[in-house]
Amino acid sequence: MSESAVSAVGHDELAALKFVALEGARSGPVKISCSDLAGRLDASNQTASRRLQRLEQAGHVDRDVVADGQWVSLTESGEAALHREYAHYRRIFEGTDPSTVELDGTITSGMGEGRHYISLSGYMEQFEERLGYEPFPGTLNVDLDEESVRSRAAVSSLSGVPIDGWEDEERTFGPATCYAATVEYDGDAAETAHIIVPERTHHDETQLEVIAPVRLRDALGLEDGDVVTVSVEAVR
Ligand SMILES: Cc1cc2nc3c(=O)[nH]c(=O)nc-3n(C[C@H](O)[C@H](O)[C@H](O)COP(=O)(O)O)c2cc1C
Ligand SMILES: Nc1ccn([C@@H]2O[C@H](COP(=O)(O)OP(=O)(O)O)[C@@H](O)[C@H]2O)c(=O)n1
Numbered sequence: 001m002s003e004s005a006v007s008a009v010g011h012d013e014l015a016a017l018k019f020v021a022l023e024g025a026r027s028g029p030v031k032i033s034c035s036d037l038a039g040r041l042d043a044s045n046q047t048a049s050r051r052l053q054r055l056e057q058a059g060h061v062d063r064d065v066v067a068d069g070q071w072v073s074l075t076e077s078g079e080a081a082l083h084r085e086y087a088h089y090r091r092i093f094e095g096t097d098p099s100t101v102e103l104d105g106t107i108t109s110g111m112g113e114g115r116h117y118i119s120l121s122g123y124m125e126q127f128e129e130r131l132g133y134e135p136f137p138g139t140l141n142v143d144l145d146e147e148s149v150r151s152r153a154a155v156s157s158l159s160g161v162p163i164d165g166w167e168d169e170e171r172t173f174g175p176a177t178c179y180a181a182t183v184e185y186d187g188d189a190a191e192t193a194h195i196i197v198p199e200r201t202h203h204d205e206t207q208l209e210v211i212a213p214v215r216l217r218d219a220l221g222l223e224d225g226d227v228v229t230v231s232v233e234a235v236r
């Protein structure tokens, strides 16, 4: 079991993250010198270095420290953090919230664990109450294409439906967030569906899991290898 690091960073760290992204760290490692960063942030070298360390601890950047600086790249979580800021600025200047994020990917089989988790009453009761339906037991796994892995960062700026963690006598079960979505394939669409993002998962950002009241493989005639479009919506 892997657990994603959820660690908030403050405005000072976000300013450092923005600087690193402006230097080009979104498309790969860039060389950053702490004195350049310090100058830009109007802070001491030591403070600049500490901000990069915090960003690394929060999982927002990967770093490789060398003699004359460090190679820094943005992670998916770093990109998601900047996307949230971006959504705020769009709201300020354009009066709009990004309302739909379109993601493309290939249907794939997973580890057969989705069925187990979705069926647990601790989750099922919340799905019925908060999503308005009892999901088919399982998650439809979609292997996102490269561009969609990047666009996925925008999903965290949409409003999701929280599913709380819970526990039984033996163990704890992690929380998850659901986002309303439509799944399209070959001219057909399943309009009642949600993507589910469990906080604890074996999958990384390249894999999307979809739940729906029906077995989507039957409803849309899907097989492994088929390419679908999942449109994730802000509210429904
Ligand atoms: C609602 C929900 C809750 C989950 N909670 C946990 C959890 O507490 N611990 C854990 O290791 N995995 C949890 N998972 C993730 C599964 O272990 C797994 O990574 C993923 O859902 C797998 O699916 P697959 O069978 O479709 O490949 C959860 C999944 C879902 C859908
Ligand atoms: N709404 C859903 C949920 C799962 N499924 C499928 O139902 C099966 C069981 O889901 P699962 O998450 O336990 O299995 P895998 O995704 O690990 O293969 C898989 O074949 C999923 O693709 C579906 O067609 N529609």
Ligand SMILES: [Mg+2]
Pocket: 110, 111, 112, 113, 114, 115, 138, 139, 140, 141, 209
């Ligand atoms: Mg699944």
